[in-house]
Amino acid sequence: MLCPALRPEGGTKVVEMESTLLVDLEPKQIMEAGCLDGGSTLEGRAGAIRWRFRYKQRTPILVRERDALLLFPTHGEAKWENHWINPRLVAAQEPSERRGTSRLRFVNGAVHEVPVSSQTMEHQLYRAHSILSSLFADRPPVT
Secondary structure, eight states: OEEEOOSTTOOEEEEOSSOEEEESSOHHHHHHHHHHHTTSOHHHHHHHHHHHHOOOSSOOEEEEGGGTEEEEESSOTTSTTOOEEOGGGEEEEEEOSSTTOEEEEETTSOEEEESSOHHHHHHHHHHHHHHHHHHSTTSOOOO
C-alpha cells in the first residue's frame, strides 16, 4: 500500500508485507517508476484500463503485467489522502467506527484504517478484482 507520509517534507509511506518504509518520493513518482519498469507510462497504463473497461475516475492501474501487479486508488491522484492498494493483499474490508473510513485487514494480519468510505472501498476492490479476472483468467494467481 502506498499512502501519504503526512510529514512536512512530503513523501510516501510504503506498507509492505513485512515492513513499512518512509521514502522521499511522492506516490505518483513511485507509480510512474513501477509502470515504466513494466514497459509503459502511468498515463499509458491508465488510458488502457479506461479504454478497455470504460472507467473514468479512480482508475485501477496495472503496474506490471508480468507480475499481474495492479493497484487501485482510493481517491483522485491529486488528492493528498489518496492511497494506492493492492487488492490481492486485502483479506477483508469493513467500516470503521470513524465516519468515512474503512478498515482493511491484509493477508499478513495487519490492519490499517484508510480515509475512504466503506462503499467506495468495496466498489474499488470489486473493480480491481474484475480487471484481474478479465485480464488473467487463464493464468494462476501470483502472490
